[in-house]
Amino acid sequence: MSNKTNHTAVKSLNIFQILKMLWNARKLHSHEKWSREKIKKHQEKKLRKLRDYAYAHSPFYKRFHQGLENHPLHELPVLTKQELMRSWDEIVTDKSLHLKDVEQFLNNLKGFELYNNKYVAFATGGTTGVKGITIYNKEEWLNIFSQSARLTKWIGIKFSLGKKLRFAAVQSKLPWHIAGAASFIKFPFTKTLPLDVTEPMEQQINELNEFRPDNFGGFAGNIHLLALEQIKGSLKISPKTVTTTAETLKKEAREDIEKAWGFKPFEAYGSTEIGEAAAECAQHKGLHIFEDVIILEIVDNDNQPVPPGKTGSKVLATVLWNYTLPFIRYELSDHIKLSPDPCPCGRPFQLIQEIQGREENVIYLPGEGGEKVRIEPDILFDNLVLLPIDGWQVVQEKEDTITFLILVPHDNFNEKEFLKKMNDEFVKRGAKSPNLKVEYIKELRHTKLGKTITIQALKKSE
Ligand SMILES: [Zn+2]
Numbered sequence: 001m002s003n004k005t006n007h008t009a010v011k012s013l014n015i016f017q018i019l020k021m022l023w024n025a026r027k028l029h030s031h032e033k034w035s036r037e038k039i040k041k042h043q044e045k046k047l048r049k050l051r052d053y054a055y056a057h058s059p060f061y062k063r064f065h066q067g068l069e070n071h072p073l074h075e076l077p078v079l080t081k082q083e084l085m086r087s088w089d090e091i092v093t094d095k096s097l098h099l100k101d102v103e104q105f106l107n108n109l110k111g112f113e114l115y116n117n118k119y120v121a122f123a124t125g126g127t128t129g130v131k132g133i134t135i136y137n138k139e140e141w142l143n144i145f146s147q148s149a150r151l152t153k154w155i156g157i158k159f160s161l162g163k164k165l166r167f168a169a170v171q172s173k174l175p176w177h178i179a180g181a182a183s184f185i186k187f188p189f190t191k192t193l194p195l196d197v198t199e200p201m202e203q204q205i206n207e208l209n210e211f212r213p214d215n216f217g218g219f220a221g222n223i224h225l226l227a228l229e230q231i232k233g234s235l236k237i238s239p240k241t242v243t244t245t246a247e248t249l250k251k252e253a254r255e256d257i258e259k260a261w262g263f264k265p266f267e268a269y270g271s272t273e274i275g276e277a278a279a280e281c282a283q284h285k286g287l288h289i290f291e292d293v294i295i296l297e298i299v300d301n302d303n304q305p306v307p308p309g310k311t312g313s314k315v316l317a318t319v320l321w322n323y324t325l326p327f328i329r330y331e332l333s334d335h336i337k338l339s340p341d342p343c344p345c346g347r348p349f350q351l352i353q354e355i356q357g358r359e360e361n362v363i364y365l366p367g368e369g370g371e372k373v374r375i376e377p378d379i380l381f382d383n384l385v386l387l388p389i390d391g392w393q394v395v396q397e398k399e400d401t402i403t404f405l406i407l408v409p410h411d412n413f414n415e416k417e418f419l420k421k422m423n424d425e426f427v428k429r430g431a432k433s434p435n436l437k438v439e440y441i442k443e444l445r446h447t448k449l450g451k452t453i454t455i456q457a458l459k460k461s462e
Pocket residue numbers: 281282283288343344345346347
């Protein structure tokens with residue numbers, strides 16, 4: 001069992017970790033001069049190593065890929081999040097790790113803490129509504145920082161020893177959320193202001209005005225709202241760069257951000273499970289997939305490859321650096337369209353032309369004064385993901401009516417308490433108390449196309 005005394009609170013990276021991170025980032029940078037052939041070779045080598053390790057240390061993969069050990073990646077079975085959670089204890093390559101203990105650890109987390117002094121763990125609700133728990137060791141965790149360091153280089157952020165750069169991140173401050181963990185870690189060359197998208201807009205504006213960030217980033221939908229505030233004049237900051245994550249950056253959002261601050265934003269794509277997976281370069285022609293650390297297959301509903309120029313129904317991700325909890329053909333429900341053209345910047349990594357759809361997850365409720373109140377998917381995610389249930393979906397039935405579909409509640413799930421909490425969350429943001437109800441389900445609902453929808457908002461008329 002996990003035990004409080006086993007966990008060390010980590011507040012800043014030590015010098016060895018920083019050097020390792022910088023070394024990794026340099027190595028990643030050198031890959032950007034490679035040819036496509038060299039990238040393919042590198043992927044094959046890394047994948048072989050990962051698969052051999054998984055077959056030797058993960059009872060699940062040994063069984064799941066039995067007889068297919070030497071088959072190419074596209075012939076291997078797909079790993080869904082449901083399967084990941086069902087077989088978690090057998091997928092991890094360290095037998096001492098158990099899902100129940102890690103979940104309990106996350107439930108009690110107050111800041112950034114290591115699990116058993118060795119591991120970094122996060123929870124995710126993601127796009128499928130089934131809770132996911134992901135884990136990596138300390139070394140692997142540094143990879144995520146190195147990938148972020150790559151991103152800062154692409155954006156053109158220059159660090160100096162003299163003056164600390166001021167970063168503001170508007171995302172999540174919850175310690176079990178990957179975006180939240182960053183707010184508990186100190187870096188030597190930067191000063192960071194962590195903000196939470198669930199904080200009232202006015203508070204975000206005040207804190208940002210006071211902090212005056214040089215660089216500014218966070219969840220796309222919220223950054224868009226802040227751009228509108230800058231245009232109106234209530235927000236008065238002059239950052240040099242803006243980076244957006246988590247949700248799709250809509251065309252209007254791009255235009256408003258450019259209007260607000262005079263330059264184009266950088267969109268990044270990734271998730272808790274797969275880390276940073278793609279980002280825009282300064283050409284703004286699309287997002288380059290970090291193909292030296294991850295393989296993304298863009299496929300249709302039957303897991304068949306979708307060619308560039310056409311939008312896929314899902315993504316199968318194979319993470320080349322996580323040996324603790326290997327992800328091999330892990331299903332993500334993002335709709336991605338690859339670009340048929342290479343990028344003028346010359347980097348060999350394939351370009352994503354478009355990522356569709358997470359704005360569909362934003363619910364608008366009628367407000368006290370007749371206005372529309374925006375409910376970020378994260379507000380639902382934050383409140384639902386650690387509940388004692390197996391999964392969830394949220395359906396906005398009418399403008400002011402929301403049904404929570406709860407998958408297999410455990411004995412300690414308290415419906416009344418949950419509904420009250422949700423009501424408070426909505427009212428706190430200015431919504432008129434909506435009609436809320438709970439419905440219990442044995443299986444997640446699917447659309448006609450077989451897709452599971454976590455948050456189904458009413459279709460927006462405008
Ligand atoms: Zn490029």
